[in-house]
Amino acid sequence: MHAPFVMRHDAQGLATLTLNRPDKLNALSPDSFVALRAHLDAIAADDTIGCVLLQGAGRSFCAGHDLSTISADMDEAFAAETIDALARLPQPTIARIHGHCFTGGLELALGCDILMATESAKLGDTHGQWGLVPVWGMSVRLPQRVGRATAKELMFTSRRISGRQALDIGLVDHCLPESELDAAISALVAEILANSAGTNRIVKALVAAADERTHEAALKFERELPYGLPADMAQRMGRAV
Numbered sequence: 001m002h003a004p005f006v007m008r009h010d011a012q013g014l015a016t017l018t019l020n021r022p023d024k025l026n027a028l029s030p031d032s033f034v035a036l037r038a039h040l041d042a043i044a045a046d047d048t049i050g051c052v053l054l055q056g057a058g059r060s061f062c063a064g065h066d067l068s069t070i071s072a073d074m075d076e077a078f079a080a081e082t083i084d085a086l087a088r089l090p091q092p093t094i095a096r097i098h099g100h101c102f103t104g105g106l107e108l109a110l111g112c113d114i115l116m117a118t119e120s121a122k123l124g125d126t127h128g129q130w131g132l133v134p135v136w137g138m139s140v141r142l143p144q145r146v147g148r149a150t151a152k153e154l155m156f157t158s159r160r161i162s163g164r165q166a167l168d169i170g171l172v173d174h175c176l177p178e179s180e181l182d183a184a185i186s187a188l189v190a191e192i193l194a195n196s197a198g199t200n201r202i203v204k205a206l207v208a209a210a211d212e213r214t215h216e217a218a219l220k221f222e223r224e225l226p227y228g229l230p231a232d233m234a235q236r237m238g239r240a241v
Helices: 030-044 076-088 104-109 138-146 148-157 163-168 178-194 197-211 215-224 231-240
Strands: 006-011 014-019 051-056 093-097 100-102 114-118 122-124 174-176
Touching: 006 030, 014 030, 030 076, 051 104, 051 178, 076 104, 093 104, 093 178, 100 104, 104 138, 114 163, 114 178, 122 163, 138 148, 163 174, 174 178, 197 215, 197 231
Parallel strands: 014 051, 051 093, 093 114, 100 122, 114 174
Antiparallel strands: 006 014
């Protein structure tokens, strides 16, 4: 029986999704996206999950698009929509980046809210090296992360940068020695899960909405939300009374 292309493990409100093609450095295939999409759709509807961690098995997070599948076999629209689904998850999401994180792998990581990398990680957009053009969100999400000028330089050169360099330009949010990364992620997850999951969902939706509205419209949208405690927090306080 073939091992799952993406594995899911739930524990105490955290869903961990693991890309599971370690022999291919977790390069993304059509089957990878089918498996990932199924997990994302299930998690989006799961109120028991308050945080999601995306990681890669073996030596790398994700080396990118499996070049052997650049053909009619890969549904590029479905792949792009799957990364959109990751970005739209109501729960906070964290990418654990180690080893290679190139091109399609970087596009996948950019679909997460918080990016955490090892110092030895290597990140980059290599579309230009292979004569390809981005279709999974690179031209939108990378400039949002690092600014237009820096994004264009990275894309024009196909330059690989270290985790530390990625932190310096704002591509990742945290960079640590590999031996310290998991402890830092666990601490961050604990902080997130200690909060109201309902509030976190609303805050994430508000921030996303602000990106799509003018300043005035975003403020108006926030003020029009029903005021009061999310259901999970109201229950928590009710039990504490």
